[in-house]
Amino acid sequence: MTRLLLVGGGHAHVHVLAALAANRLAATEVVLLSPYSRQIYSGMLPGWIAGRYAIEECALSLDALTRRAGVRFVESSCTGLDLAAQQARCSNGDLIQFDYASIDSGPAARPLESVDCAGQVLPVRPIEGLVAAWPGLLQRVRQSGGEFRLAIVGDGAAATELAFAIHARLVAEGLGQARLTLIGGNSTLLAGFPFLLRRQAARLLAGRGIAHRAGRVVVAVHQDHVQLDDGSQLAADAALLATGAAAPAWPAASGLAADAGGFIRVGPTLQSLSHPFVFAAGDVAAYADARPKSGVFAVRAGPPLAANLRAICTGQALQPWRPQRRALYLLSTGDGHALAAWGGFSASGAWAWRWKDRIDRRFMAQFGA
Numbered sequence: 392m393t394r395l396l397l398v399g400g401g402h403a404h405v406h407v408l409a410a411l412a413a414n415r416l417a418a419t420e421v422v423l424l425s426p427y428s429r430q431i432y433s434g435m436l437p438g439w440i441a442g443r444y445a446i447e448e449c450a451l452s453l454d455a456l457t458r459r460a461g462v463r464f465v466e467s468s469c470t471g472l473d474l475a476a477q478q479a480r481c482s483n484g485d486l487i488q489f490d491y492a493s494i495d496s497g498p499a500a501r502p503l504e505s506v507d508c509a510g511q512v513l514p515v516r517p518i519e520g521l522v523a524a525w526p527g528l529l530q531r532v533r534q535s536g537g538e539f540r541l542a543i544v545g546d547g548a549a550a551t552e553l554a555f556a557i558h559a560r561l562v563a564e565g566l567g568q569a570r571l572t573l574i575g576g577n578s579t580l581l582a583g584f585p586f587l588l589r590r591q592a593a594r595l596l597a598g599r600g601i602a603h604r605a606g607r608v609v610v611a612v613h614q615d616h617v618q619l620d621d622g623s624q625l626a627a628d629a630a631l632l633a634t635g636a637a638a639p640a641w642p643a644a645s646g647l648a649a650d651a652g653g654f655i656r657v658g659p660t661l662q663s664l665s666h667p668f669v670f671a672a673g674d675v676a677a678y679a680d681a682r683p684k685s686g687v688f689a690v691r692a693g694p695p696l697a698a699n700l701r702a703i704c705t706g707q708a709l710q711p712w713r714p715q716r717r718a719l720y721l722l723s724t725g726d727g728h729a730l731a732a733w734g735g736f737s738a739s740g741a742w743a744w745r746w747k748d749r750i751d752r753r754f755m756a757q758f759g760a
C-alpha cells in the first residue's frame with residue numbers, strides 16, 4: 392500500500408481532498424496532517440472582523456472533508472521531515488512514514504526583532520490564533536471606552552483590509568474614536584497594486600482617520616508603544632502583525648531545496664527540485680515561474696496538484712503547470728464596498744463587494760461549508 396501524506400489543509404489541499412472524495416485512489420492510504428480540524432478562509436476573515444460573517448461561515452471542516460475523501464486525519468503539526476527515512480515528525484511526537492508527501496502549510500508570521508510584552512502582540516498567523524485573540528482585543532477597546540491605540544504592522548493587502556475591517560467594527564460599536572495606525576516598510580501603501588487603487592485606498596484611510604506611517608519598520612513592541620527603526624516611538628496599546636508571508640523554518644531545515652526566503656523550490660509539476668517525492672503548493676512554495684504569495688495562486692494550484700499526486704501514486708506521467716500571470720484582487724473596505732484590481736486596472740464600488748462576497752461564498756460551498 393502506498394502512503395501519501397498531505398501536510399496542511401491549505402487552499403490547494405482542500406481541492407485535493409475534494410478530488411479524492413469524488414474519485415478515491417486505489418491502493419493508497421492518504422493522511423492529512425493539520426494542527427486544526429478546520430481551515431479558516433482568510434479571504435473572509437476581514438468580513439468576520441467587520442461583523443459581516445459568523446466564524447462558521449468562514450470555516451471549512453477538515454474533519455468532514457477527510458471523512459468524505461476516505462483520508463485519515465491526524466490533528467498535529469509537522470515539525471520536520473526526515474527525507475532519507477521518508478518520515479514526518481509531528482508536534483505530538485508521532486512519526487509518519489510516507490512514500491509521497493505534499494506540503495500546503497501556508498506562510499508563517501514574520502517575527503519582530505524584539506517583543507517585551509507578548510500580550511500586546513496579535514500575529515495574523517496562525518489565523519486560528521487571531522480568531523482566538525480578536526474577541527479579547529475588542530473587549531479591551533470596549534473597556535477603554537474607545538480611548539485605544541492600535542498599531543497595525545504591515546502595509547500590504549491583508550494589513551489594509553484588516554485596518555478597514557477593524558475600523559468598520561469599532562464604528563459600528565460606537566468606538567470610532569479609537570486610533571488606528573498602519574505602519575509599513577514600503578514607501579507606499581499596497582505596493583505592487585495599480586496607482587489609482589493605491590490612491591483611493593489612501594484617501595479612504597485618511598477619510599476615516601486611519602493614520603499611515605510609510606517607510607518605517609516596527610522593530611519592537613513594548614507595554615504602551617512600538618519602536619520604529621529610526622528610533623522613534625508610537626504610542627500603542629496593542630500591535631497587530633500583518634507583515635506578509637515568511638517561510639516556516641522546518642522545510643529548509645529538513646533539507647528541501649529552498650529559495651533565499653526559505654520557501655520550497657518546486658518545478659512545473661510542483662515537485663521539490665531536490666526531492667521529487669515531495670510536492671509543495673501555495674504560499675510555502677517557490678514556483679518555477681515566481682508569483683506573489685496569494686490565496687488566488689494557492690487555489691489555482693489545487694487542480695494540477697491533485698492531478699499530479701494521483702499520477703505519481705498510480706505510475707502515470709505528471710503534467711507541468713504554469714500559474715496564470717495575473718490574478719483578480721478584491722479588497723473589502725469594511726463598508727459594503729471593495730476595491731478591485733486586475734493587472735494595471737482598478738475600480739471600486741458596492742458591486743465589487745457583492746462580487747467578492749459571491750466568489751468567497753461559492754468557494755466555500757464547493758467544499759461543503
Ligand SMILES: Cc1cc2nc3c(=O)[nH]c(=O)nc-3n(C[C@H](O)[C@H](O)[C@H](O)COP(=O)(O)OP(=O)(O)OC[C@H]3O[C@@H](n4cnc5c(N)ncnc54)[C@H](O)[C@@H]3O)c2cc1C
Pocket residue numbers: 398399400401402403404424425426427429430431433434435436437467468469470495496497498515517549552553672673674675684685686687688689721
Ligand atoms: C486577513 C487576510 C486576508 C487575505 N485575503 C486574501 C484575499 O482576499 N485574496 C487572496 O488571494 N489572498 C488573501 N490573503 C492571503 C492568503 O491568506 C494566503 O495567500 C493563503 O492563505 C495561502 O494559502 P495556503 O494554502 O498557502 O496556506 P493557508 O491558507 O495558510 O493554509 C495552510 C494550512 O496549513 C496548516 N499548517 C500550518 N503549519 C502547519 C504545519 N507545520 N503542519 C501541518 N499543517 C500546518 C494551517 O493550519 C492551515 O490550515 C489574505 C491573508 C490575510 C492574512
